[in-house]
Amino acid sequence: MQVLDRIELYVVNAPLPAPFAPSWMPGTIRHNVSFTLARFITNDGVEGWSAFSGGGRDRAGIGDTLANLFLGQDPDDIDAVSEKIHIMAVGGHFNWWLEPAFWDIKAKNAGLPLYKLLGGNHDRIRLYASAGELREPMARRDEAEARFEDGFDTLKIRVHDFDEKVDIEHISDVALHMQGRMKISVDCNQAFRLTQNGPAPLWSLDRAKRFVDAAADVGLAWVEEPLFGEWHEEIAKLTAYSRVPIAGGELHLMGYRELARMAKMGCYNILQPDAMWAGGVKQGIELSRLCREQGLKFTPHCWSNGFGFIVNAHVFAASGFADEMLYEYPLAPPGWLPVGRDAIIDQPFMHDQGWFDMPQKPGLGIEIDHAALAKYGRCFFKADRQQRYWMPEALADLK
Numbered sequence: 001m002q003v004l005d006r007i008e009l010y011v012v013n014a015p016l017p018a019p020f021a022p023s024w025m026p027g028t029i030r031h032n033v034s035f036t037l038a039r040f041i042t043n044d045g046v047e048g049w050s051a052f053s054g055g056g057r058d059r060a061g062i063g064d065t066l067a068n069l070f071l072g073q074d075p076d077d078i079d080a081v082s083e084k085i086h087i088m089a090v091g092g093h094f095n096w097w098l099e100p101a102f103w104d105i106k107a108k109n110a111g112l113p114l115y116k117l118l119g120g121n122h123d124r125i126r127l128y129a130s131a132g133e134l135r136e137p138m139a140r141r142d143e144a145e146a147r148f149e150d151g152f153d154t155l156k157i158r159v160h161d162f163d164e165k166v167d168i169e170h171i172s173d174v175a176l177h178m179q180g181r182m183k184i185s186v187d188c189n190q191a192f193r194l195t196q197n198g199p200a201p202l203w204s205l206d207r208a209k210r211f212v213d214a215a216a217d218v219g220l221a222w223v224e225e226p227l228f229g230e231w232h233e234e235i236a237k238l239t240a241y242s243r244v245p246i247a248g249g250e251l252h253l254m255g256y257r258e259l260a261r262m263a264k265m266g267c268y269n270i271l272q273p274d275a276m277w278a279g280g281v282k283q284g285i286e287l288s289r290l291c292r293e294q295g296l297k298f299t300p301h302c303w304s305n306g307f308g309f310i311v312n313a314h315v316f317a318a319s320g321f322a323d324e325m326l327y328e329y330p331l332a333p334p335g336w337l338p339v340g341r342d343a344i345i346d347q348p349f350m351h352d353q354g355w356f357d358m359p360q361k362p363g364l365g366i367e368i369d370h371a372a373l374a375k376y377g378r379c380f381f382k383a384d385r386q387q388r389y390w391m392p393e394a395l396a397d398l399k
């Protein structure tokens with residue numbers, strides 16, 4: 001019987017081609033793509049990989065828990081894996097990002113790319129370009145023109161100003177400038193607040209109503225997360241009020257159960273759970289089925305790193321929504337490009353004129369660039385079924 005034989009954990013900090021200022025984290029300039037990387041190896045040598053944001057000591061302590069819960073276990077039993085991840089969550093650590101590593105093993109066992117194992121048949125998926133920085137209106141027009149030239153027909157921009165008039169001016173200017181050529185959507189990033197490096201606006205229901213009115217007037221394709229994510233009643237009221245579709249649900253740590261309840265109470269028109277945060281691959285697929293039953297739309301969030309991009313691409317390609325929806329493609333030159341985002345992956349996941357060809361290798365389709373991992377990564381924990389090795393020096397000088 002196949003069992004899990006070894007676990008390795010790494011921190012990875014790889015340089016971006018230029019500094020990147022994420023709109024959702026005011027006051028932050030990123031110079032690296034940073035993540036914790038997990039490698040699971042079975043007794044017959046099959047490897048499962050996944051990675052999650054946080055390249056410091058964020059997850060320094062999870063090695064023993066992983067070893068206790070997973071070594072010697074059947075990696076093919078996703079329900080048992082989910083239960084163990086839930087046990088970690090009860091202990092205070094949400095680590096849904098580990099679940100896709102087991103799907104990597106499962107799909108490799110089956111000799112299929114993951115989306116095909118999940119029943120998907122979309123070898124090529126249509127993308128929208130997802131911008132990540134705030135820009136002045138003229139620079140925003142240039143960005144939209146550039147993405148249009150790249151082959152995208154939809155661009156998602158960001159707003160995060162304290163003055164709602166500024167936000168409305170920005171969406172109106174670019175939408176009217178690109179009218180008839182490119183669709184514009186907007187992410188308000190109100191669902192979670194990342195104020196550790198600077199203050200951020202907090203929208204009320206009234207402000208969100210005025211914003212969605214303006215968005216509808218200029219024909220936006222959708223408005224994403226215009227209210228705090230746990231304000232379920234207010235979100236449902238806004239969605240009922242709005243003339244433009246409301247999207248959201250990317251980082252709900254309780255996963256399917258919470259998102260299904262939100263879907264049934266009318267919180268969003270478009271559900272966007274990210275498998276790395278919101279319950280893993282299995283719960284993402286389950287939610288896509290519920291969205292179909294409820295007459296809602298589905299397309300996952302994927303902004304984190306190359307692992308998050310490809311895991312959620314498999315979910316999307318198998319969701320039943322790939323013919324009618326677009327999948328997110330994070331792209332914010334000069335800082336956030338596939339070559340930096342997909343650090344330590346052998347081939348960056350490039351788009352082709354706004355389309356993405358799903359990898360055809362068994363599993364997630366990730367080949368690790370081991371030279372890049374040796375250069376940018378540090379192993380801080382290794383375990384097999386006999387022994388555990390902690391390498392605290394690997395983490396000693398991290399910020």
Ligand SMILES: [Mg+2]
Nearest residue numbers: 187224250301
């Ligand atoms: Mg978003």
